[in-house]
Amino acid sequence: MTPCEPSKGGVVPPALRARPDGPGDALIPDLERTAAQVRLDVLGMIHRAGSGHPGGSLSAVEILVHLYFREMHLSPDQPFDDDRDRFILSKGHAAPALYSVLARRGYLDPSELDTLRRVGSRLQGHPDMRRLPFLDASTGSLGQGFATAVGMARGLAARGSRSTVFCLLGDGELQEGIVWEAAAGAAHARLSNIVAVVDCNGVQLDGTVDSIKRQKPVSTMWLAWGWHAVDTDGHSFESLGSAFMEARACRGPAVLCARTIKGKGVSFMEGSCSWHGRCPDEGELERARAEILGGGL
Amino acid sequence: MKTRATREGWIDGLMAAAGRDPRVVLMDADVSRSIGGERFADRFPTRHFNVGVSEQEMLAEAAGLALAGFVPFVQSYAVFCAGRAWEQIRTGICHMNLGVKIGGAHAGLSAGPDGATHQALEDVAIMRVLPNMKVLVPADANQTRAAALAAASIEGPVYVRFGRNPVPVIYPEDCSVVAGGADVLREGGDVLLIAAGAMVAACLEAATALEAGGVSATVINAYSIKPLAEDLVIEAAGRCGRVVVAMDHQEAGGLFGAVAELLARRCSVPVEPVCVADRFGESGSPGEIFAVLGLTAEGVAAAARRVLERHAR
Numbered sequence: 236m237t238p239c240e241p242s243k244g245g246v247v248p249p250a251l252r253a254r255p256d257g258p259g260d261a262l263i264p265d266l267e268r269t270a271a272q273v274r275l276d277v278l279g280m281i282h283r284a285g286s287g288h289p290g291g292s293l294s295a296v297e298i299l300v301h302l303y304f305r306e307m308h309l310s311p312d313q314p315f316d317d318d319r320d321r322f323i324l325s326k327g328h329a330a331p332a333l334y335s336v337l338a339r340r341g342y343l344d345p346s347e348l349d350t351l352r353r354v355g356s357r358l359q360g361h362p363d364m365r366r367l368p369f370l371d372a373s374t375g376s377l378g379q380g381f382a383t384a385v386g387m388a389r390g391l392a393a394r395g396s397r398s399t400v401f402c403l404l405g406d407g408e409l410q411e412g413i414v415w416e417a418a419a420g421a422a423h424a425r426l427s428n429i430v431a432v433v434d435c436n437g438v439q440l441d442g443t444v445d446s447i448k449r450q451k452p453v454s455t456m457w458l459a460w461g462w463h464a465v466d467t468d469g470h471s472f473e474s475l476g477s478a479f480m481e482a483r484a485c486r487g488p489a490v491l492c493a494r495t496i497k498g499k500g501v502s503f504m505e506g507s508c509s510w511h512g513r514c515p516d517e518g519e520l521e522r523a524r525a526e527i528l529g530g531g532l
Numbered sequence: 533m534k535t536r537a538t539r540e541g542w543i544d545g546l547m548a549a550a551g552r553d554p555r556v557v558l559m560d561a562d563v564s565r566s567i568g569g570e571r572f573a574d575r576f577p578t579r580h581f582n583v584g585v586s587e588q589e590m591l592a593e594a595a596g597l598a599l600a601g602f603v604p605f606v607q608s609y610a611v612f613c614a615g616r617a618w619e620q621i622r623t624g625i626c627h628m629n630l631g632v633k634i635g636g637a638h639a640g641l642s643a644g645p646d647g648a649t650h651q652a653l654e655d656v657a658i659m660r661v662l663p664n665m666k667v668l669v670p671a672d673a674n675q676t677r678a679a680a681l682a683a684a685s686i687e688g689p690v691y692v693r694f695g696r697n698p699v700p701v702i703y704p705e706d707c708s709v710v711a712g713g714a715d716v717l718r719e720g721g722d723v724l725l726i727a728a729g730a731m732v733a734a735c736l737e738a739a740t741a742l743e744a745g746g747v748s749a750t751v752i753n754a755y756s757i758k759p760l761a762e763d764l765v766i767e768a769a770g771r772c773g774r775v776v777v778a779m780d781h782q783e784a785g786g787l788f789g790a791v792a793e794l795l796a797r798r799c800s801v802p803v804e805p806v807c808v809a810d811r812f813g814e815s816g817s818p819g820e821i822f823a824v825l826g827l828t829a830e831g832v833a834a835a836a837r838r839v840l841e842r843h844a845r
Contacts, residue, residue: 364628372599376623379592383624386596386604389581393557394601413620416589424581 261304263472269304269339270296274500274527276335276348282520284352287360290510291405292332294436294469294495299329299336301475302401302432311341314369320398321371321387325380326405326434327361328512334358342369371400378411380404381431385417388429388488399483400429407439409456410448421488422461430482431462431490434469436497440511454492462490469493500527535698538729539637541673542694543568545680546605550576556684557597559583559606561590567607567637587612591620591632598630603684609643610636610652610693614659625689626662633683634659634691640729640780641808641827642695644818651813651821652693657785659691660758666711667758669693669779669787671732672702675755678709686711693729697818700733702753714761716768720748723836724772726765728754728787730822731778731806737829742836749836760790766799774839778806778832780822802843804835 261269273296281287303309307320324333331351338345350356357366361375371387374380384402391398408414421429435453437444450456454464463485467478475493482489497511498504501523515523550556550572560569560582573580583590590606591613597604606613614621614636625632636655643650659667666686670676676694683690690711702717717732718739725735732753739749750768754760769775775795779787788805795803806827813821822828 372595373623373628376619378588379595379620379624382589382592382620383596383599385589386593387600388596389593390557390597390600390602393578396600413586413588413592416583416586417593420583420586420589420593423584 266300266304266472270300271527272339273300273332273335275524276338276345277331278501278515278520278523280331280335280348280351282515283349284514286352286512286514287331288328288512289515290438290497290504290507291326291434291436292329293499293501293504294497295326295329295332295403295434296499297470297472297475298403298432298434298493299332301472301479303336303340305476306479307401308398314342318397321400323372323380323384323387323400323402324362324374325384325402326377326408327374327380329403330358330360330362333362377405377408378413382413382417384429384431385421385426388421388426389424392426392428396428398428402429402431404431404433405439406433406435406437406444406453407447409433409450409453415460418457418460418462425486426488427486429488430479431488433490433492434495435492436495438497438506438508438511440508442508457490457492462488464490464492466492467494469495470499502526534701536673536701537696537698538670538673538676538694539567539696541670541676542635542637542680542692543571545677546572547575548677549681549684550579553603553684555601555603557581557602557604559590559594559604561585561587561608561612563608563637567635569607587617588620591617591634592624594632595624595628595630598632603631603633605633605635605683607635607637609650610639610655611650614652614655614691618658621659621689622662626664629664629688631687632689634689635680636691636693638696639693640695641813641821641825642697642730642818644697644821645815647815648812653780653782653808653813654785655693656757656781656787657789660785660790664688665758666690666756667693668709668711668755669728669757670709670755671729671753672699674701674703674705674707675709678707679755682709682711695730699730702733702736709755711756712759712761713756714764715753715755716750716764717753718749718751720750721772722747722749722774723840724750724752724768724775725778725832725836726752726754726775726787726791727778728757730780731827731832734827734829735778735832738832738836741829741833747836747840754787754791757787757790760794762794762798765791765794769795769799769801773801774843775801775803776806776832776835776839777803778827780827781807783807783809802839804839806832806835
C-alpha cells in the first residue's frame with residue numbers, strides 16, 4: 236500500500252500490508268493504531284469543516300478499518316477492477332470516517348481530508364461518487380444505500396461475479412421502511428454475495444433509539460426478514476474477524492449486528508445524541524485528541 | 533381509426549431493447565400482469581425481477597443494478613414509481629446520473645375507474661424538475677415502443693409516461709423518438725396546439741374542427757417534455773402568435789408549465805391550458821373523465837377560440 240504521510244498530530248500510522256489481489260492480512264495491533272489515527276482524522280476534519288457527524292463516525296471506525304484493511308478484496312492501485320468487493324456506506328453521514336479510512340488505505344492523499352465540506356471539494360458532506368469516482372455509490376438519504384447494495388448484489392450475482400457487496404447501516408436507519416423492503420427482497424432472492432453491517436450505537440439524532448422507536452433486538456428483525464444474523468462487538472477486531480468469517484460462510488444474505496458506542500473513544504461524546512451532528516470546538520478537539528492519543532497508539 | 537394501448541407498445545419496446553442489448557433487465561413491483569411485464573418475464577426469465585409491492589426498494593435496487601453494469605428498466609403505475617419513490621429517483625438515481633429507465637404506467641386519466649388515487653396527474657412535474665432526468669410522453673403505442681427503445685440508448689435516467697387504455701394509432705410502426713425531439717403533425721398559421729400523450733389525438737381532431745370554422749392550426753406532438761424541442765416550439769409559437777397546451781396532467785409543472793416557462797423566456801405570446809386545473813380526478817371510464825375535465829377535442833377547440841379572442845390580430 237501507499238505509505239501514509241505523517242499526520243498533523245505527529246502520529247505515524249503503521250505500514251499496514253494488504254495483498255493487492257485479496258483481503259489484507261494486517262495484524263490487530265496495527266489495525267488498532269490505524270483506528271486511532273482515523274479517530275484523530277475524523278475529529279480534525281469535522282472541526283476544520285465546522286460541521287459534520289462525529290458520533291456516528293466514531294462508532295463505525297473499527298468496522299470500516301476492518302473492511303478496508305482486512306476483509307474486502309480491493310486494490311487502491313486498481314480501484315475500478317471489476318472483481319473488487321464493493322462497499323456502500325448507507326449511513327452516509329459517517330462520511331468523515333470513510334474518507335479517513337480511504338486516505339489511510341492509499342486511495343486519497345491524507346492532506347485532502349482538510350477539504351471536507353468545502354466548496355469544490357471531492358469530499359462532500361455525504362459521499363458523492365461523481366466527485367470521488369472510486370466510491371461504489373453516492374449515499375446520504377438513509378435506507379437508500381442499503382437497497383442499492385441489494386440491487387448491486389442482485390446484479391453481480393446475475394452475471395456470475397465473485398465480488399461481495401458490503402453495506403454499513405445505522406441502527407436508527409432501520410426505521411426506514413425501504414430497509415424492510417430491501418431486506419425481505421434480498422432474502423427472497425437468496426443473495427449470498429451481500430453482507431450488511433448494522434452499527435448498533437443505540438443513539439439517533441433526537442435521542443436513544445429505544446426512546447424514539449424501540450426495535451431491539453436488532454438481530455431478531457433481520458432473522459425475521461430471512462437473513463443470517465451474527466451478533467458481534469463492533470469495536471473488537473478479533474470479534475469482527477470471526478463474525479465476518481461466519482457471514483461469508485453462510486448461504487443467503489448475512490448481517491452483522493455490531494454493538495458499538497456512539498462517539499467511541501472520546502469520553503464526553505460517548506453515548507450522547509448531542510454529538511450526533513455537533514462540531515467540536517478548539518478546546519473539545521484538544522481534549523478528545525489527548526484521550527485518543529492517551530489510549531496508546 | 534385503429535387504437536392500441538400505449539402500455540402494449542412499452543412492452544414491445546422493452547422486448548426489442550432486451551433482444552438488442554443483453555444488459556437490459558426489467559424490474560416489476562407486483563403490477564407486472566397489469567402492465568404486461570409477464571410477456572417479458574416469459575421470454576427473458578433470468579432478466580426479470582419482481583420485488584413485490586415495494587416501489588422504493590425497486591427504484592433503489594435499480595440504481596444498484598445500473599452500478600453493476602446493467603440497463604435496468606423499472607415499471608409500475610406512475611403514481612407509485614414516480615410519486616412514492618420520488619426521492620429514490622432523485623437522490624439514488626439522478627444525482628449519480630444512472631441509466632435507470634422508468635416506465636410510468638396507467639398515467640394521467642387513463643386509470644379512469646380506479647379513481648383519484650391511481651390517476652397520476654403530477655408525475656411529469658415531479659420528474660421534470662430533477663437534474664439529469666429526461667421525460668418522454670409518447671402519443672400512441674408505436675411511439676411508446678420507440679420511446680422505450682430510445683430510453684435504452686439515451687444516457688442517464690429516463691422517465692417514460694404511458695397509459696392503460698387504447699388510444700388512436702397516429703404513428704407508423706417504424707417511427708423513431710429522440711430526446712429533445714417533437715413532431716409537427718399539422719401545419720397552420722393561426723394557432724399552435726401543443727400536446728403530449730393521449731391529448732395529441734384530441735388536438736388533431738380539434739385542428740380539423742377549427743379548420744371548418746376558418747382557423748388553421750399547427751399541431752405539435754411535444755413527446756419529449758424534457759428536454760423540450762425549444763427552437764421548434766418557439767418558431768411555431770412566433771409564427772402562430774397564440775398557443776394552446778393540452779395534456780392530462782396538472783397545469784402546474786406539466787407540459788403547460790414547460791411551454792409557459794419557455795415562452796416567458798423567449799417568446800411572449802398568449803397561451804391557454806387544456807389540462808387539469810389543480811384538482812384530483814375521480815372514478816369513471818377514461819372517456820367520461822376526460823370529458824368531465826374538459827380534456828377533449830371540443831375543449832381544445834374552445835381554448836383555441838378563447839386564445840384567438842384574447843389576442844385578436
